[in-house]
Amino acid sequence: MGRSVLDIQLHEVAIKTARLGTLIETALKQSLQALENYDQTLCGMVLAAEVEIDDLAAEVERQAFQALMLQQPLGSWDLRFLSSSTSIVSDLKRTGDNAVGIVKILIRMPPQSNNLSQVEIKAPSEGDETSEKTVSEVSIMAELLSLGSEASKVLQKTMQAFENRDAQAARTIWKEDDVVDESYQQLRTDLMTIMSGIHAIPALEQDAHIMQRMTYWLWIAHNLERVGDHCTNIAERIVFIAEGDRKSRSKKQRQ
Numbered sequence: 539m540g541r542s543v544l545d546i547q548l549h550e551v552a553i554k555t556a557r558l559g560t561l562i563e564t565a566l567k568q569s570l571q572a573l574e575n576y577d578q579t580l581c582g583m584v585l586a587a588e589v590e591i592d593d594l595a596a597e598v599e600r601q602a603f604q605a606l607m608l609q610q611p612l613g614s615w616d617l618r619f620l621s622s623s624t625s626i627v628s629d630l631k632r633t634g635d636n637a638v639g640i641v642k643i644l645i646r647m648p649p650q651s652n653n654l655s656q657v658e659i660k661a662p663s664e665g666d667e668t669s670e671k672t673v674s675e676v677s678i679m680a681e682l683l684s685l686g687s688e689a690s691k692v693l694q695k696t697m698q699a700f701e702n703r704d705a706q707a708a709r710t711i712w713k714e715d716d717v718v719d720e721s722y723q724q725l726r727t728d729l730m731t732i733m734s735g736i737h738a739i740p741a742l743e744q745d746a747h748i749m750q751r752m753t754y755w756l757w758i759a760h761n762l763e764r765v766g767d768h769c770t771n772i773a774e775r776i777v778f779i780a781e782g783d784r785k786s787r788s789k790k791q792r793q
Contacts, residue, residue, distance in 0.1 A: 547605040548616060551623050552701075554598045558630050559697035561591050565637040566693060566765065570686040572641055573758065574679075581641040588638050595631040599624050618782060622775040626700070629768040633693065636761040636768075643754050643761075673728045675748065678755055681725040682762075688718050689765040696769040696776075705780035711773035718766035722759055729756050 565587050572580035602623040692714045699707040733752050777783050 544605065544609040544616065547601060547609065548619060551598055551602050551605065551620065554594060554601070555623060555626060555630070556697065556701050558591065558594050558598060558627065559693075559700065561587060561594065562630055562634040562637065563690070563693055563697065565591065565634055566686075566690050569637040569640040569644075570683065570690065572644055573686065574683055576644065576647075578645070581645055584637055584641045588634065591631065591634045595627050595634075598627050602627075614782060615779070618779045622779050626772050626775050629771045633765050633768045636764050639761045640758050643757050647751065647754055673731055675732075675751065675755075678725070678728060678732070678752075681721070681728065682755060682759060685718065685721045685725055685759060685762050688714075688721055689762045692718060692766050692769045696772050699773065699776050703776070703780050705777045705783075708773040708776035708780075711769055715766040715770045718763060722763040725759050726756065729759070 565584050568580045568584050568587075571577060572584065602620050606617075606620050692711060695707065695714060696711050698704075699711065729752055733749060
């Protein structure tokens with residue numbers, strides 16, 4: 539009887555964790571659509587979903603703790619799964635916070651955000667200081683949407699690895715996050731180029747709100763970069779659940 543109850547509880551925790559991931563995937567996609575189209579309706583939908591996400595996360599954590607305390611599972615897989623569930627839910631909830639953070643920034647954005655500035659800045663090309671590339675708010679937006687697409691794909695693959703208990707797939711998430719990190723660093727460099735003293739004054743002369751928007755774009759980029767970090771944490775837990783391997787991604791790999 540005890541084993542049957544435990545099996546049911548394990549199944550419920552797994553199903554609800556997957557459901558939580560789906561809600562957060564949707565929230566992130568909607569936040570990116572809101573970013574692309576400056577859609578206030580989508581912003582409202584993401585904010586409304588925050589309540590459901592928080593409630594479901596709390597429910598999964600409660601069920602996981604309840605199963606640990608009342609059923610006292612002896613199987614190593616059961617223990618690994620239940621003890622890791624709360625950490626996975628915590629990272630998922632924070633990913634949801636990142637999606638919500640994006641739309642909160644969009645709501646605060648100056649009115650010109652749906653009419654991107656055409657101010658263009660010449661900046662050194664990455665890895666080749668002898669050549670130049672053009673950086674503008676239009677190119678920044680393209681980079682933001684590309685970063686968002688990469689982060690969204692990493693989250694989707696992470697949840698697939700969780701649902702399949704696939705340690706090998708989870709390990710590939712670390713490499714996927716490297717792509718997110720590289721895109722974020724390039725975007726950050728381009729943003730700082732526009733905001734630097736030598737370019738800031740001419741840019742402000744053409745668009746009084748451009749520096750404010752650049753700051754907001756930087757905050758949004760940081761939220762997207764954090765999605766990848768949370769996914770790597772979840773991936774490490776998936777490997778632990780599947781194999782009992784407590785080795786995490788090395789410090790060198792994280793850099």
